[in-house]
Amino acid sequence: MATGIVIGIDVGGSTTKIVGFGQKNGTWELIAPLFVKATDPITSIYGAFGKFLVSNDLNLSDIEKVMITGVGSTYITKPIYDLPFERIEEFRSNGLGGLYLSGLDKAIITSCGTGTALVYATRDTEPQYLGGTGVGGGTLMGLSKKMLGLENIQHIEKMAENGFLSNIDLKIKDISRNDIVPGFGDTMTASNFGKLSDMATKNDIAKGLLNMVFETIGMMSIFAARNYNIKDVVLTGNLSSVAYAAEVFDTLNKMFDMRFQIPENSRFGTVIGAALAGTGMPR
Numbered sequence: 001m002a003t004g005i006v007i008g009i010d011v012g013g014s015t016t017k018i019v020g021f022g023q024k025n026g027t028w029e030l031i032a033p034l035f036v037k038a039t040d041p042i043t044s045i046y047g048a049f050g051k052f053l054v055s056n057d058l059n060l061s062d063i064e065k066v067m068i069t070g071v072g073s074t075y076i077t078k079p080i081y082d083l084p085f086e087r088i089e090e091f092r093s094n095g096l097g098g099l100y101l102s103g104l105d106k107a108i109i110t111s112c113g114t115g116t117a118l119v120y121a122t123r124d125t126e127p128q129y130l131g132g133t134g135v136g137g138g139t140l141m142g143l144s145k146k147m148l149g150l151e152n153i154q155h156i157e158k159m160a161e162n163g164f165l166s167n168i169d170l171k172i173k174d175i176s177r178n179d180i181v182p183g184f185g186d187t188m189t190a191s192n193f194g195k196l197s198d199m200a201t202k203n204d205i206a207k208g209l210l211n212m213v214f215e216t217i218g219m220m221s222i223f224a225a226r227n228y229n230i231k232d233v234v235l236t237g238n239l240s241s242v243a244y245a246a247e248v249f250d251t252l253n254k255m256f257d258m259r260f261q262i263p264e265n266s267r268f269g270t271v272i273g274a275a276l277a278g279t280g281m282p283r
Contacts, residue, residue, distance in 0.1 A: 004064045005031070007052070007083075008275025009045060010093070010268075011072030012113065015238070016044035017271040018052045021279050022062075028279050031056055033268040041072035049080060069093040069274040088274045095119045095127025097273025098234040101263035107232040110221045111270060112239035114138035118224045130224050135216045137239045143209055148202050156206050157242060163207030170194030184255050189215055213239070214248040222256055231259045236269025 005022040020031035034055060036048045045068075053059070066085040068076055079085050098109030099121050106122040108130075117132040137153075144150045150159070170191040172180055181188060192212040197204075221233045235249065240262050249260035265272065 005058065005062050006275050006278040007049070007063055007066045008093075008271045008273075008278070009048060009066060009068045009070075009073075010090075010271035010274060011041050011045055011068065011070040011075070016041070016048045016070075016072070017268055018048040019268055019271045019275050020052065020056070020058075021275050030272070033265060033271060035268075041075045044072075045076065045080070065278050067274045067278040069270060086278060088277045090270060091117060091119050091129040092127050092277065093270045093273035094236065095121030095273065096276045097269035097271070098236055099123065100272055100276055101236070101265060101269055102232070102234040102261060104232050104234065106228075106230060107234045108221055108225045108228070108230065109234050109236060109269070110217060110224075112136055112217055112235055112237035112245075116217050116220065116237075118221060120224070120228055133216060133220050135213055137213075137237075140209055140213045140239070144206070147205055147209070150206075153242065156210070157244060159203050160207035160210050160244060161203075163201070163203035163205070165204070165207055165211055166195075167197040167200040167204040168193055168195060168208030169211065181255050187251060188255065192216075207244075210242070210244045211248060214245050215252075218249060218252045218260070221260070222252070222258060225258065231257065233258060233260045234266075234269075235260060235262045236266045238267050240266040240269075 005020045008019045010017040015035045015037050017035040019033035021028045022031055036044055060081055063083055066080055066083050067088050068085055069088045069090050073087050094109050094111045109119040109121050111117045113136055115134045115136040118130040119127045120130055121127040144156050150156050169189050171186055172188045172190050173186045175190055193208055225233055252258055253260050
């Protein structure tokens with residue numbers, strides 16, 4: 001069994017994620033991450049902690065320290081169960097977690113949560129926060145609630161499977177004989193929702209909303225990557241686990257010669273980075 005376990009906790013706006021790293025035969029090993037939903041950050045933190053211990057058959061005595069990050073981490077003002085704890089800046093966690101999950105030496109780490117944050121991370125330097133956009137999961141859920149009456153991401157995804165962007169988005173081929181990027185005139189968007197048809201179904205609108213959010217995140221990431229003359233972008237955060245994301249970013253890879261990737265456990269990138277910061281592992 002792993003010993004000297006370092007726990008990472010990411011307290012978000014609607015979910016709290018938790019992960020651990022334990023030493024086994026001198027090597028740090030990842031302990032499967034999990035998350036809980038709760039509107040109150042204190043409730044979600046202690047709920048996640050208890051669930052993690054039970055799920056992994058751990059005792060409090062197995063835990064060496066707790067690393068906390070995320071917007072709700074400020075609600076924690078004293079140690080959890082008297083365990084040593086440290087608060088880690090969220091953007092540092094994003095960078096560390098993204099590099100760990102991808103195995104890359106440098107990349108733009110794009111955290112796709114309620115909004116979207118971009119970090120430039122390398123193995124040799126501290127992650128650098130670049131900014132971001134308010135377009136993210138919150139945008140998707142808010143517009144879906146108003147336009148479709150849906151608040152469940154799985155329902156939105158399911159509805160979008162039968163949607164057609166041709167009833168929603170204005171494409172380059174609709175306004176020009178020439179392709180900006182040869183071969184992608186029927187794919188490249190000139191205006192999201194710029195061709196909204198009176199006959200558009202809820203399925204079409206659901207797909208249009210997903211496409212708009214992911215294209216916005218993708219283009220912001222491309223601009224950031226170009227500024228550092230790199231092609232690698234690692235996507236993390238809850239929104240990265242939406243199935244349609246892979247389709248959009250695969251198209252952007254081909255269109256702009258990029259290397260977007262969505263690694264395994266991408267939704268847990270930030271909390272993994274927080275835990276890593278407490279292990280003393282090399283970058």
